[in-house]
Amino acid sequence: MAALLPHADAVVVTSLQVRDNAITLGLTTCRPAVPCPDCSTLSTRVHSHYRRLIADLPWSGVAVSINLYTRRLFCDQAACSRQTFSEPLPQLVARYGRRTLRCEQVLYALALALGGEPGARLAQRLSLRVSADSLLYRVRQTSQENAHAPRVLGVDDWAWKKHQRYGTILVDLERRCVVDLLPDRKADTLAEWFRTHPGVEVVARDRAGAYADGILQGAPEAVQVADRFHLVMNAREALQRVVHRHQGVLRAAMKTATPEASLAESSPEPVPLASAAGVAERERRLARYQELMRLRQQGAGVAAIARALRIGTGTVRRYLQAGGFPERHRPRSRPSILDPFIDYLSRRWQEGCHNARQLWREIRTQGFPGSDGIVRRWLMQFKQDLPEALQHGHRYQRRAAVTRMAEAPPTTRQVAWMLFSDDIHEEKDRLYVERVLASSIELRQATELAREFHRMVREQRSEDLDDWLARTNQSALHSFSESLRKDLPAVRAALTLPWSNGQTEGQVHRLKLIKRQMHGRAKFDLLARRVCQAA
Numbered sequence: 001m002a003a004l005l006p007h008a009d010a011v012v013v014t015s016l017q018v019r020d021n022a023i024t025l026g027l028t029t030c031r032p033a034v035p036c037p038d039c040s041t042l043s044t045r046v047h048s049h050y051r052r053l054i055a056d057l058p059w060s061g062v063a064v065s066i067n068l069y070t071r072r073l074f075c076d077q078a079a080c081s082r083q084t085f086s087e088p089l090p091q092l093v094a095r096y097g098r099r100t101l102r103c104e105q106v107l108y109a110l111a112l113a114l115g116g117e118p119g120a121r122l123a124q125r126l127s128l129r130v131s132a133d134s135l136l137y138r139v140r141q142t143s144q145e146n147a148h149a150p151r152v153l154g155v156d157d158w159a160w161k162k163h164q165r166y167g168t169i170l171v172d173l174e175r176r177c178v179v180d181l182l183p184d185r186k187a188d189t190l191a192e193w194f195r196t197h198p199g200v201e202v203v204a205r206d207r208a209g210a211y212a213d214g215i216l217q218g219a220p221e222a223v224q225v226a227d228r229f230h231l232v233m234n235a236r237e238a239l240q241r242v243v244h245r246h247q248g249v250l251r252a253a254m255k256t257a258t259p260e261a262s263l264a265e266s267s268p269e270p271v272p273l274a275s276a277a278g279v280a281e282r283e284r285r286l287a288r289y290q291e292l293m294r295l296r297q298q299g300a301g302v303a304a305i306a307r308a309l310r311i312g313t314g315t316v317r318r319y320l321q322a323g324g325f326p327e328r329h330r331p332r333s334r335p336s337i338l339d340p341f342i343d344y345l346s347r348r349w350q351e352g353c354h355n356a357r358q359l360w361r362e363i364r365t366q367g368f369p370g371s372d373g374i375v376r377r378w379l380m381q382f383k384q385d386l387p388e389a390l391q392h393g394h395r396y397q398r399r400a401a402v403t404r405m406a407e408a409p410p411t412t413r414q415v416a417w418m419l420f421s422d423d424i425h426e427e428k429d430r431l432y433v434e435r436v437l438a439s440s441i442e443l444r445q446a447t448e449l450a451r452e453f454h455r456m457v458r459e460q461r462s463e464d465l466d467d468w469l470a471r472t473n474q475s476a477l478h479s480f481s482e483s484l485r486k487d488l489p490a491v492r493a494a495l496t497l498p499w500s501n502g503q504t505e506g507q508v509h510r511l512k513l514i515k516r517q518m519h520g521r522a523k524f525d526l527l528a529r530r531v532c533q534a535a
């Protein structure tokens with residue numbers, strides 16, 4: 001009984017009716033004495049009996065209701081203000097509840113995970129009768145007051161409606177969960193939040209402007225940390241602006257590429273980005289193909305060849321019809337449940353997190369339903385696909401390198417990426433970069449400074465910051481260094497403290513998934529509750 005129902009000591013099963021699609025369990029309360037909910041004095045004096053019908057969780061898809069025969073009792077304690085009370089069974093059902101507690105918990109979980117309409121549809125399939133409104137009501141009812149003030153907070157913006165309306169997300173970087181959503185990204189709103197949630201010691205944020213002001217107003221003693229990823233991206237963008245001013249140099253560097261050089265570089269066959277395993281596989285297939293053709297020339301039939309090579313007759317026919325060795329095309333990658341998380345994973349890779357299990361843990365909190373094996377396989381493929389020297393770079397660098405294989409001249413953006421990465425895999429790209437850098441002192445200097453900045457941020461060498469700033473002052477990157485100076489304490493903190501907004505971005509991504517699930521009809525308060533609670 002205890003395994004079947006809570007309060008097994010307080011109720012007895014008196015009947016069990018099973019009909020086509022309904023099970024009714026009859027229960028009667030049976031304690032000889034019941035404590036008053038106000039004064040806890042035990043009472044034995046029964047005032048009256050009555051029945052309650054309570055919905056419970058279904059049994060194998062069959063709806064279950066509990067027909068509870070219960071009592072109202074007198075409280076005889078003179079000092080107690082209560083004269084009568086209904087027998088409480090708090091673990092079974094709330095005072096005026098029409099569903100058991102465990103049934104309510106399931107509905108709440110459904111509402112959090114799926115929202116109104118989809119939640120109600122799934123509930124229907126589980127034989128739980130509930131409306132979408134009633135599900136949403138459960139989420140709204142739950143108070144958000146359990147929110148604690150985190151010690152280390154990540155602040156970032158998220159698009160409520162892209163390019164039109166933005167909100168702010170607040171993430172507890174130590175507990176790795178969303179603390180709150182704000183309806184806009186104004187300084188005043190953020191400041192007000194800090195005033196009502198004192199105790200934050202460190203804040204990681206990317207936008208220097210409004211967020212910095214808001215933190216300063218609301219939590220002046222908190223240490224602000226500029227986000228390292230955004231710092232590096234800003235450096236690359238600054239370099240790109242310098243590149244943009246040197247179009248002539250870029251064009252000249254393209255022309256200097258001699259035809260002999262490009263001839264020597266291009267191989268007669270298209271070179272697939274093949275792994276060692278892929279090459280071995282091709283060798284094996286080629287050997288089989290040659291053997292097949294040899295047998296065919298000796299006059300063997302399809303069935304005989306199939307038997308000899310232990311392959312299907314269909315395969316033999318395909319080979320014979322191909323008129324040459326059929327190269328295997330890389331299968332187009334199939335859609336995967338990992339797809340929505342690829343951007344995030346690539347970014348975390350760039351930040352230096354190469355641990356599959358850690359990555360898996362992070363995207364799992366964003367709602368990834370798969371196993372860590374999927375992440376591990378993706379990571380292996382990702383590493384394999386990266387040109388070796390770019391393995392520590394970003395996916396954009398990869399794209400730039402790949403695009404360069406085609407003969408189109410690189411864009412300003414691609415050149416900036418090439419200059420920004422310390423080493424370039426493609427010989428052709430390397431020569432091109434060499435020519436570009438050889439023809440402009442300004443560009444060479446800016447490139448060196450940008451690379452230095454990247455290394456300094458990656459290795460968190462705050463002791464080199466002042467020297468770097470001083471030297472950059474005289475270079476083409478001076479406006480970038482000027483912007484860093486304006487935010488200097490936060491930049492310095494970024495090169496000293498371990499906190500970064502990587503996981504905040506992850507939570508923004510999770511928020512997007514939840515928002516999409518709500519089909520854009522989400523009211524702000526409901527969205528906020530689901531994002532904060534479903535963690």
Ligand SMILES: [Zn+2]
Nearest residue numbers: 036039075080
């Ligand atoms: Zn009482």
